[in-house]
Amino acid sequence: MASMSFSLPKAALDQLKGFITLCKSKPEVLHNEELSFFSEYLLSMGASLPPKPEQTQKEPQKQEPKTAAKEEESEADMEVESEESDVELDMEGVIGDPNPDEPHEMGDPDKKEMTDQEMESFDEKRSEAMQAFSEGEWDKAVGLFTEAIKLNPNSAAMFAKRGTCFLKLSPPAPKACVRDCSRAIELNPDNASAYKFRGRANRLLGKFTEAAKDLSTACKIDFDEKADEWLKEVQPNAKKLAEHQRRKERKATDKEAKDRQE
Numbered sequence: 351m352a353s354m355s356f357s358l359p360k361a362a363l364d365q366l367k368g369f370i371t372l373c374k375s376k377p378e379v380l381h382n383e384e385l386s387f388f389s390e391y392l393l394s395m396g397a398s399l400p401p402k403p404e405q406t407q408k409e410p411q412k413q414e415p416k417t418a419a420k421e422e423e424s425e426a427d428m429e430v431e432s433e434e435s436d437v438e439l440d441m442e443g444v445i446g447d448p449n450p451d452e453p454h455e456m457g458d459p460d461k462k463e464m465t466d467q468e469m470e471s472f473d474e475k476r477s478e479a480m481q482a483f484s485e486g487e488w489d490k491a492v493g494l495f496t497e498a499i500k501l502n503p504n505s506a507a508m509f510a511k512r513g514t515c516f517l518k519l520s521p522p523a524p525k526a527c528v529r530d531c532s533r534a535i536e537l538n539p540d541n542a543s544a545y546k547f548r549g550r551a552n553r554l555l556g557k558f559t560e561a562a563k564d565l566s567t568a569c570k571i572d573f574d575e576k577a578d579e580w581l582k583e584v585q586p587n588a589k590k591l592a593e594h595q596r597r598k599e600r601k602a603t604d605k606e607a608k609d610r611q612e
Contacts, residue, residue, distance in 0.1 A: 378402070437594050439587045444556040449523045455496050456533060457503025464502055472501040476508065483511060488518040506538035514547050517554075524551035542572035549577070553584050562588035 373380060377400040380389050389399060464472060479494035495512035502508065513530030516523040531548035534541050549564030565581035568574060 437590055439556075439558070439590060441556065443554070443583075445522065445524075445554050447523060447525045447555060448521050449525070451525055454526055454529070455500065456529075457499045459503060461503050468501050472498055475501065476505075479508075479511070483515065486518070488515045491515045492519070504537060506534040506541050506544065509534035509537070510541055510544040510547070513544065513551075517547060517551060522554060524554045527551040528555075540571055542568045542574065542577075545571065546574060546577040546580075549584075550580055553580060558584045558587035559591050 380392070380399055381402050392399065475494055475498040479491055479498055482488075482491035482494055492512055492515045495508050495515065498508050499505065499512065509530045513527040513534065516527040516530065528548055528551045531544040531551070534544035535548070538544075545564045545568035549561045549568060552558075552561035552564060561584045562581060565577050565584065568577045569581060
């Protein structure tokens with residue numbers, strides 16, 4: 351298989367990863383005529399394409415001014431998509447989430463108090479969960495933290511710990527981690543651990559802006575060397591995206607001013 355070995359420049363790989371990210375977020379882009387060669391290749395490999403957007407199916411032949419306006423809008427949309435794909439991001443370490451995006455047990459949010467028996471059972475489940483956590487038995491810990499959450503759905507610590515476990519699973523479940531840590535932050539906005547691991551989960555999902563914000567907040571609440579290390583990891587991409595957003599906003603502002611003058 352040595353003859354099949356080849357490598358691409360890092361810049362080319364980053365551009366390719368950016369294009370794939372665009373396709374995932376806006377699959378309709380595959381129906382652009384400029385990408386017909388790629389669509390034909392996908393079809394030849396047995397892939398199926400997403401349905402065409404309704405707008406592309408309707409091609410009014412009358413009312414020429416409106417048609418021209420639609421063409422201008424289409425060109426503008428393509429230009430924005432092109433700009434997004436031109437942002438060269440380092441996608442190394444982005445794994446997405448292969449797990450089904452299904453809600454998991456979050457307890458009864460309306461429950462305010464526990465009975466004496468529930469408090470005793472909660473303490474027991476929390477102790478067992480922490481033991482499994484310390485021993486690295488992540489699947490078991492998830493189950494035990496879930497039992498504890500059912501008994502006490504207002505414990506930010508339990509949600510933050512279970513969220514951490516979701517990242518330790520094989521494969522990791524970053525979306526589930528984000529849900530748990532977000533709930534922990536709702537219950538306790540000063541929970542540094544929840545920000546830390548939600549930031550890490552967002553980084554694994556390729557959401558660099560959100561990751562940088564969360565990790566920065568975690569370090570402000572309670573400085574942590576690992577959180578700071580992860581923050582430095584995502585800052586280059588986050589800065590590129592911030593600059594890209596500023597350019598896009600300036601361009602939109604300039605276009606609005608030009609349209610008003612016309």
